[in-house]
Amino acid sequence: MASETAKPEGSRDFIRDIIDAEVAAGRNIEVVTRFPPEPNGYLHIGHAKAIWVNFGLAQEYGGRCHLRFDDTNPTKEEQEYIDAIQRDVRWLGFDWGRHLYYASDYFEQLYDWAEHLIRAGKAYVDDLPVDEMRVMRGSLTEAGRNSPYRDRTVAENLDLFRRMRAGEFSNGARVLRAKIDMASGNMNLRDPVLYRILHAAHPRTGTTWCIYPTYDFAHGQSDAVEGVTHSLCSLEFEDHRPLYDWLIDNLPVPSRPRQYEFSRLNLSHTVLSKRVLTQLVRNGHVAGWDDPRMPTLAGLRRRGVPSAAIRKFVQHVGVQARANNVVDVAMFEHSIREVLNKIALRRMAVLRPLKLHIDNYPAGPGEELLAVNNPEDASAGTRSIRFGRELYIERDDFMEYPPAKFYRLSPGREVRLRYAYFVTCREVVKNAAGEVVELVCTYDPATRGGNAPDGRRVQATLHWVAAAHAKSAEIRLHNPLFKRAEPDTSGDFIAELNPMSLETLTASKVEPALALATPEEPVQFERQGYFCLDPSSAPDHLIFNRTVGLRDSWTKARPTGY
Numbered sequence: 001m002a003s004e005t006a007k008p009e010g011s012r013d014f015i016r017d018i019i020d021a022e023v024a025a026g027r028n029i030e031v032v033t034r035f036p037p038e039p040n041g042y043l044h045i046g047h048a049k050a051i052w053v054n055f056g057l058a059q060e061y062g063g064r065c066h067l068r069f070d071d072t073n074p075t076k077e078e079q080e081y082i083d084a085i086q087r088d089v090r091w092l093g094f095d096w097g098r099h100l101y102y103a104s105d106y107f108e109q110l111y112d113w114a115e116h117l118i119r120a121g122k123a124y125v126d127d128l129p130v131d132e133m134r135v136m137r138g139s140l141t142e143a144g145r146n147s148p149y150r151d152r153t154v155a156e157n158l159d160l161f162r163r164m165r166a167g168e169f170s171n172g173a174r175v176l177r178a179k180i181d182m183a184s185g186n187m188n189l190r191d192p193v194l195y196r197i198l199h200a201a202h203p204r205t206g207t208t209w210c211i212y213p214t215y216d217f218a219h220g221q222s223d224a225v226e227g228v229t230h231s232l233c234s235l236e237f238e239d240h241r242p243l244y245d246w247l248i249d250n251l252p253v254p255s256r257p258r259q260y261e262f263s264r265l266n267l268s269h270t271v272l273s274k275r276v277l278t279q280l281v282r283n284g285h286v287a288g289w290d291d292p293r294m295p296t297l298a299g300l301r302r303r304g305v306p307s308a309a310i311r312k313f314v315q316h317v318g319v320q321a322r323a324n325n326v327v328d329v330a331m332f333e334h335s336i337r338e339v340l341n342k343i344a345l346r347r348m349a350v351l352r353p354l355k356l357h358i359d360n361y362p363a364g365p366g367e368e369l370l371a372v373n374n375p376e377d378a379s380a381g382t383r384s385i386r387f388g389r390e391l392y393i394e395r396d397d398f399m400e401y402p403p404a405k406f407y408r409l410s411p412g413r414e415v416r417l418r419y420a421y422f423v424t425c426r427e428v429v430k431n432a433a434g435e436v437v438e439l440v441c442t443y444d445p446a447t448r449g450g451n452a453p454d455g456r457r458v459q460a461t462l463h464w465v466a467a468a469h470a471k472s473a474e475i476r477l478h479n480p481l482f483k484r485a486e487p488d489t490s491g492d493f494i495a496e497l498n499p500m501s502l503e504t505l506t507a508s509k510v511e512p513a514l515a516l517a518t519p520e521e522p523v524q525f526e527r528q529g530y531f532c533l534d535p536s537s538a539p540d541h542l543i544f545n546r547t548v549g550l551r552d553s554w555t556k557a558r559p560t561g562y
């Protein structure tokens with residue numbers, strides 16, 4: 001397990017305070033938590049917080065954390081998601097060991113407990129149609145009304161519930177409800193549904209069942225079966241806690257778990273709703289769950305975000321604040337840069353090339369120069385790079401008529417080519433349309449390596465690649481999927497999408513060493529940002545994804561530029 005997940009020195013939060021108090025009182029010495037995803041989509045950065053909270057606490061207190069699939073709705077769940085979730089939790093650096101569970105493993109036990117409630121007079125089969133049931137539940141200001149089926153006898157309820165299980169009734173014809181209190185101030189206690197009829201094949205239990213427990217009936221009881229001590233979930237379940245406790249108190253469960261709530265993570269310019277993410281994928285707004293623009297762990301991985309950066313970020317956000325709030329995506333990017341700056345190898349890549357010809361440089365094979373792989377890490381060593389008479393520089397690094405604060409190349413001006421020489425622009429070559437197509441320069445042979453023996457200075461250092469040796473590459477610049485910091489996704493959200501979320505550059509030139517890049521190895525393109533090879537890249541068609549720019553361009557230019 002990742003060691004940096006341990007809590008930072010001196011940092012406390014309300015969950016740790018609770019556990020510490022229990023430990024001090026001699027209770028709950030063993031901390032057992034669980035991460036309970038529903039396999040109806042891929043995990044996203046919000047889940048990373050829940051994973052960190054659950055696995056991190058268990059690790060810190062020497063306990064254990066289970067991975068439990070909350071697979072109680074076969075109409076939405078798929079094996080693909082089960083596999084992806086396991087892959088992503090592992091990638092994030094956490095390990096459930098042999099504690100992999102499924103709520104569906106407990107279907108028989110849950111069924112028995114449902115009969116237990118019926119026999120105790122605490123559950124009944126209701127025939128009300130769904131909309132009538134909804135109306136009769138009342139509202140926050142109005143008490144609910146009892147269903148006419150509420151007072152069925154135990155025998156009648158048992159018979160009907162068994163026939164529900166046997167498949168005698170159609171979807172929605174009947175439900176099993178807990179008999180609690182239709183006038184309760186807490187809507188969740190107004191005879192909540194425990195079982196519904198769903199004639200649907202389940203990824204694990206096939207067609208064995210045609211009735212399925214609700215989240216509320218499955219969750220706490222699964223916790224109890226597994227001996228979970230601290231059932232940590234996000235704040236929207238706070239109102240469900242009385243029901244969680246009611247069920248645990250009224251069933252012969254083998255242990256007494258307790259639910260605690262923490263705030264959901266929300267990121268600006270990002271949507272973390274599985275409903276919306278699913279629609280983005282299904283309707284083709286993105287290339288799949290692992291599209292680098294997606295906030296999914298699979299998307300972030302493909303974009304080149306190291307799992308260490310995600311752990312660092314969610315740890316930094318922490319669980320101190322109990323209110324749901326929106327964290328600026330710039331903070332996440334800061335964590336990504338912090339991690340990448342230490343590990344990414346520096347390379348040169350020209351995103352939008354402009355030819356540069358050095359008139360007084362000898363024609364021929366050129367020469368080898370020495371370049372540093374990572375100034376932050378001496379052990380990363382050096383490499384040799386080819387220099388020659390024909391080079392490419394970044395189109396943005398030249399202006400024919402520079403404004404006052406433009407210090408890069410322009411006619412008559414001298415700049416440094418990184419690790420190479422000083423060059424001076426002598427002539428601008430244009431095509432028939434008047435566009436600049438080539439710069440003719442001269443170089444100063446005495447400045448080899450990048451310094452002038454006479455001590456003269458230049459205002460800018462440009463990156464470059466040698467035309468004869470550079471590899472062509474496609475470079476994908478990923479921008480936020482949504483235009484606004486807090487997109488409105490309540491209705492049709494198409495208008496909220498950023499039409500510039502993906503910018504593809506197809507004529508980029510990269511230094512030859514980048515032909516050896518792998519998707520797992522982040523690189524920094526000097527002066528451009530952090531990038532990584534896309535898994536769909538091929539030796540004759542290199543594709544790189546921009547992970548994040550070098551500095552926060554957000555504060556100035558939102559929302560199109562990372």
Ligand code: ATP
Pocket residue numbers: 035036037038039040045046047049050232233234263264265266272274275
């Ligand atoms: P759904 O709308 O399908 O319920 P969900 O995002 O809540 O979506 P689950 O699979 O139920 O998905 O989530 C698993 C766990 O992750 C839950 O305990 C949930 O509280 C937690 N979780 C989900 N989203 C976030 C988030 N944004 N921040 C923190 N925790 C989250």
Ligand code: MG
Pocket residue numbers: 038
């Ligand atoms: Mg949920």
